Amino acid sequence: MRPRLHDLRSSAVTSTSGSGHGHAPAPPHAQRARGAAAANDPFPGVEKVRPGLWSVPVPLPNNSLRYVLVYVFETDRGPYLMDAGWNTDDAFSALQSGLSEVGCDVADVQGVMVTHIHPDHYGLAGRIREASGAWISLHPADAELIHDRYDEPDDLLQRVAAALRRMGAPTEELEPLQNAAMPVRALVDPVLPDVLLEDGARPEVPGWDLTAIWTPGHSPGHLCFYEARNELMLSGDHVLPRITPNIPFHPQAGANPLGDFLKSLDKLEPYDVHEVLPAHEYRFDDLRTRLEELRQHHRDRFTEVIAILSEGPHTAWDIASHMRWSRSWDDIAGFMRRAAVGETVSHLRALEIDGVVQVDDGEPALWSLSEGTAAQRNKR
Ligand SMILES: [Zn+2]
Ligand SMILES: [Zn+2]
Numbered sequence: 001m002r003p004r005l006h007d008l009r010s011s012a013v014t015s016t017s018g019s020g021h022g023h024a025p026a027p028p029h030a031q032r033a034r035g036a037a038a039a040n041d042p043f044p045g046v047e048k049v050r051p052g053l054w055s056v057p058v059p060l061p062n063n064s065l066r067y068v069l070v071y072v073f074e075t076d077r078g079p080y081l082m083d084a085g086w087n088t089d090d091a092f093s094a095l096q097s098g099l100s101e102v103g104c105d106v107a108d109v110q111g112v113m114v115t116h117i118h119p120d121h122y123g124l125a126g127r128i129r130e131a132s133g134a135w136i137s138l139h140p141a142d143a144e145l146i147h148d149r150y151d152e153p154d155d156l157l158q159r160v161a162a163a164l165r166r167m168g169a170p171t172e173e174l175e176p177l178q179n180a181a182m183p184v185r186a187l188v189d190p191v192l193p194d195v196l197l198e199d200g201a202r203p204e205v206p207g208w209d210l211t212a213i214w215t216p217g218h219s220p221g222h223l224c225f226y227e228a229r230n231e232l233m234l235s236g237d238h239v240l241p242r243i244t245p246n247i248p249f250h251p252q253a254g255a256n257p258l259g260d261f262l263k264s265l266d267k268l269e270p271y272d273v274h275e276v277l278p279a280h281e282y283r284f285d286d287l288r289t290r291l292e293e294l295r296q297h298h299r300d301r302f303t304e305v306i307a308i309l310s311e312g313p314h315t316a317w318d319i320a321s322h323m324r325w326s327r328s329w330d331d332i333a334g335f336m337r338r339a340a341v342g343e344t345v346s347h348l349r350a351l352e353i354d355g356v357v358q359v360d361d362g363e364p365a366l367w368s369l370s371e372g373t374a375a376q377r378n379k380r
Contacts, residue, residue, distance in 0.1 A: 041282075043067065046101045049277065050230050052207070056098030058085035060120050065243075065280045068120045070095060071234060075206045078108035081134075082225065082234055083115055083279055084124035086187040091124055109134040111195075113203055113210075115236030115279060116219035117142040117149070119187045126189030137195035137203060139214055142221025145252050150190035153182070159251035167341050168315025168364030180335040197223060213268065217261025218245040220254050224268065231274040233287055238264060239276060241284040244297050249345035256353050258346040262298060265291045298347070302356075305347050306369065309357060310377055313368035320344040 043066065047055045052074040057067035071082040079099065085091035096106050109132040114122045117138065125136045148156045161178045169177055197203060199214035209228040215238045216222055225234040237245045238261075247258045254260060273287045284290065301323075308314060308322050320341045321329045332340055348367055351357040358370045369377070 044069075044282070046098050049275075049283070050232070053230070053232075054098075054102045055277070055283070056095065056102070058091050058094050058098070058124075060086055061088065061090060063120070065120070068279050069277070070098070071277055072099065072102055072104075073205050073208050074102070074104070075110070075208070077206055078110045079104045080111045080113065080203075080205045080208075081109055081128070082113045083121045083236070084112055084128055086120050087123040087127060087189045088187060092127055095124070095128070106131050108132065111135045111137065111203065111205065113137050113197070113205075113212075113223075113225065114142075114193070115224070115234070115238075116222040117145060118219060118237070119184050121236070121279060123188040126191035129191065129194075135194040136191065137197050138193040139212070139221030139223050140196045140198065141214075141216065142219055143193050143196060145220070146190050146192060149252065150185055150188050153185070156251060163249075163251055164338075164341075166316075166363050166365050167345060168317035169341070170317075173337075176334065177338045180338050215261075215264035215267060216254070217247055217257055217264045220252065220257070220260075222264070226271055226273075231272050232277055233268065233271060233273045233275075234277045235268075235287075236279045239268065239287065239290055239294065240278045241276075241281050241290065243281065244294060246339050246343055247346045248339060248342035249349060250342055253342075253346075256349050258298065258350040259353060262295065262350075265294055301347050302351060305344070305351065306356065306373070309367060309369045310374075313366040315364040315366060316345045316348060317341055317364070319348070319367065 044055070044057050046057075049055050049071070054072040054074075056070045056072055058070050059067050068083055068085050070085060073080040073082070079102070085095060099106055106128060109128055111134050112125045112128055114125055114136060116122070122138070128134055129136055157178055161174060164174055164177055195203070197212040199212065201212045203210050203212065203225075211226045211228065213224045213226060214221070215224045215236075218237050222236055222238055224236055224238050226232070227234065247261045249257055268287060269291060271287070274285065276284050276287050276290070278284075304323055305319060308319050314322075323344060325332060325340060348357060348359070352359060355370055356373050357367055359365050359367050
């Protein structure tokens with residue numbers, strides 16, 4: 001299948017944006033039904049979502065996602081924000097002018113609820129706090145990653161290198177891939193949160209009925225927020241209308257990030273939702289259909305992995321290189337390549353936990369179908 005412009009751009013740029021944000025190169029079917037390329041969509045302006053609730057796009061320079069949507073809740077005490085943006089001067093001034101369009105000022109911000117610690121959501125939060133005295137909230141599972149990821153990453157980098165060797169990364173790619181996420185550190189002010197929000201926590205935003213929903217997968221401490229009065233789901237990067245969020249397997253991702261992600265999709269199923277407010281792309285209304293599309297996407301990926309392993313044992317690197325992506329494997333480089341292999345391992349891990357595949361202790365490690373799976377396939 002011919003790679004589409006959107007995917008190519010997305011790949012090109014995320015490779016410089018790094019640090020686990022994002023979105024692996026999409027498999028070709030992931031976005032087929034979804035119309036025009038994001039790169040061609042008009043750049044949104046400040047939009048009124050509901051009375052007292054605004055969507056303010058904050059630009060992400062050199063990134064095909066182009067912007068993060070910061071949601072502004074007006075209250076008697078002042079505005080509260082959901083997500084922040086990268087820590088750049090452009091992002092800060094865009095946020096400032098967005099807020100003045102809404103009729104408030106960054107100095108009046110009372111709280112910043114960060115959905116997860118990726119730089120495009122959390123990077124600017126410290127600067128907003130400095131300008132306003134606002135509190136910053138995160139889920140504890142993401143808060144505890146800050147030190148190793150942003151303050152003193154040497155140990156984490158060693159663990160990333162070990163994981164890459166086990167995945168079967170070629171020697172000459174080890175070092176560049178190990179450091180692929182480092183450039184993005186400059187875009188993050190690694191502040192600690194003032195407020196920790198556990199699953200079910202209700203952040204204090206006067207006049208709004210917000211509940212945090214812990215949705216690990218894309219990040220271990222990812223939070224969605226449900227606003228009950230207006231039946232709104234603020235979905236962060238967990239559910240986006242068109243893009244499939246990257247579910248990376250890396251040393252900070254936990255034992256089964258994809259298994260977590262799939263459970264986190266189910267977790268949103270029971271909510272009555274009028275409109276979904278994602279952190280990228282655009283708002284949409286049919287949450288349950290989108291949840292099912294995301295589940296189907298991963299079922300298709302499982303099938304693909306099993307088909308490759310039915311030909312014999314492979315390293316994760318080999319499996320990733322045989323999978324279908326939006327562009328040829330040779331054209332996927334740097335951070336995108338790491339994301340692609342990481343996402344492949346996430347699928348392998350989930351299948352391993354289900355007893356479908358197994359892995360040996362080697363370096364590189366060889367994945368194969370478990371005996372039961374192989375026997376079943378031979379019977380067919
Ligand atoms: Zn993210
Ligand atoms: Zn994001």
